[in-house]
Amino acid sequence: MTESGKPLKVAVLGCGSVGSQVVRLLQEQATDLAARVGSPVELVGVAVRRLDAAREVEVPEGLLTTDAEGLVSRGDIDVVVEVIGGIEPARSLILSALEHGASVVSANKALLAEDGPTLFEAAEKAGRDLYYEAAVAGAIPILRPLRESLAGDKVTRVLGIVNGTTNFILDKMDTSGAGFADALEEAQALGYAEADPTADVEGFDAAAKAAILASLAFHTRVTDADVYREGIAEVSATDVASAREMNCVVKLLAICELREQPDGEEAVSVRVHPAMIPRSHPLASVREAYNAVFVESEAAGQLMFYGPGAGGSPTASAVLGDLVTVARNRRNDVRGPGESSYADRAVLPMGEARTRYHVAIDVDDRAGVLATVATAFAEHGVSIRTVRQEGRDDDAQLVVVSHEATDAQLSATVAHLQGMDSVREVSSVMRVEGGAE
Known part of the structure; x- marks a missing residue:
């Protein structure tokens, strides 16, 4: 457990639109953050690519560094905030931070989606937190x-x-x-x-x-x-x-x-x-x-x-929310929930997903076309919910909305339609979601 009056040391990786707002909030809300965490929260370093780049906020003198690896591996950092994005060097820096005893707050959706398990396993091994609320929808708590x-x-x-x-x-x-x-x-x-x-x-x-x-x-x-x-x-x-x-x-x-x-x-x-x-x-x-x-x-x-769902300040708000939680955990020598993958369910290919389709079909304006189109849907096991005809002669078009079927069935139906003599073109195909069947 961290002593009540001992500052919790925070390092920030990146000082772009989000990082600069994180730095601003850490400075402007220092008193409130200390009250919420139970200890002062001290910004001890901000890693950037260029020291002379223009920034949205003024970073206190002496905090900027181009040595991100040196910052995260100091050994006395309590929380590292990663807002540089991308896969590398973000992945290596997060892993190093965890290895050297820091908990991590990240907004890096690309890295978490590509290689989240590696990060979660490293956090588990280190006994530290990995929080990432800001990675999905900015300020929205989801x-x-x-x-x-x-x-x-x-x-x-x-x-x-x-x-x-x-x-x-x-x-x-x-x-x-x-x-x-x-x-x-x-x-x-x-x-x-x-x-x-x-x-x-x-x-x-x-x-x-x-x-x-x-x-x-x-x-x-x-x-x-x-x-x-x-x-x-x-x-x-x-x-x-x-x-x-x-x-x-x-x-x-x-x-x-x-x-x-x-x-x-x-x-x-x-x-x-x-x-x-x-x-x-x-x-x-x-x-x-x-x-x-x-x-x-x-x-x-x-x-x-x-x-x-985006923007420097909204995303920084989510980052600071995670920072407060992680800092509290660090002060009380506990961890928040880690990765939960116990269900280990199979992930279906798109062809097995079930949805509905809206299909616009440019057709010859003659008797029997509607029946042949309906037959094409039926042959692939797709039930038609509604159908209407628009236009006449060269502008004739059928608009079909299907009942729910697998995406593979619907895709096969569209391919069948495209090969029919009476169909000039399948001009539009779009899925339909969110309504009652």
């Missing part, structure tokens, strides 16, 4: 409720909007009728999207977060390689308009769910892709760059967590 508040419950589904950039783009497409390129350009102009938006618009960011959510919710190791990923670059203004006609909205969703298998065992399905959801669903009202996570569990029922 990991701790999954790990602690719902520890006595059984979570069955997690459905989330966990990327603010894509939500902003899709929201603008819905409200203004803009195409993807124009909405992306606006997002970049406003600072919601990077100059290279690939990680966001192609779903990599959301997939990493989905892996972390699924691991916690279902007590099973899930990595980003296990997550089916599809971005929003192919979502068109026509897709968004079609969703509006169904009283739906298009969102990029992280979907994590338990599925009972034919043998009675439960398996985990984890996927990220754009989907239509009813406007009556709570996630449909999540606008602009906000995030939200919708959780379903057996005892608690339906819960939703909502708020800013």
